[in-house]
Amino acid sequence: MPRALYSIGPPIRPKIRHDNGFLDQYQKRAPSLGDRKMLARWKLLLEAAEAGQNVPFLPHNDVPDALAAYRHFLEGSGRTRRIGYERYLRDDPSGRITLDNMIRDAREGAVGLYERSFPRRDASFSMTSTALAAGGTQSPFPYPQTENWQKAIGAHNFWISADVIVSAHPAYPVYEMTMTIHVEDMYNFNPGAQDIATGIPDDANGLFEITGLAQQYLNVAEVQRHVAWRGSAVAAARVTLADTSRQRRPSDNRRLRNRL
8 A cells, every 4th residue: 555645636745844944942132242143154164065065084074965055044044945865866865765766656546546447448547646754764755864865954854746548458557657746845953852873952053043044945856767567556666757957065055066
């Protein structure tokens, strides 16, 4: 059975509730001089971290997506930001597991809709899903394993839409599906949490949310796959990349060498 609920129809964004980090527990206030000094310190730390990317033997030298996400937190004024989710699916072990299970879930959804609505007939339909969370304990969509993606997105939400064509051969139906994975993640910091790699408490940056010196924002992405298989959803499938755009490093990383 699929984890999401699928229905026939065009893509419809389901309800997704994002937390507000420190703003869920604390009232906003004006920044003090000490707050501004702390912000200046963190900006210097960011500059140093960006300078150290790809430098051998330096700690945290391969976190370009994380640094770009943090810079947008400090300087993006809360604007929605598009992320390179393909890099997560390709470079992070949890991303690869997540993609496999996303495809499996969509296939199960497509087979179920076909068997209920168009049994033993040729069919063409669109479908859309409810929201799912990536990053939960014991989840088929596990939390990112690499420091880069733990910091860049961590736990996040997604939903799936797809166009499906089914040919009703005598022995088994033949499926072709072009699926789109829609990703949303609210980038912010949470009371009581801490960075996995460094142990730095989220309070250090939650302060900036409270004082308005930095703003939480929404990360979004869409990635596509073309999937073809015969028979049931457990049969072997041929999966190809539907989106052929180049996947470079984050464009909002300040240093050119970190974007290549």
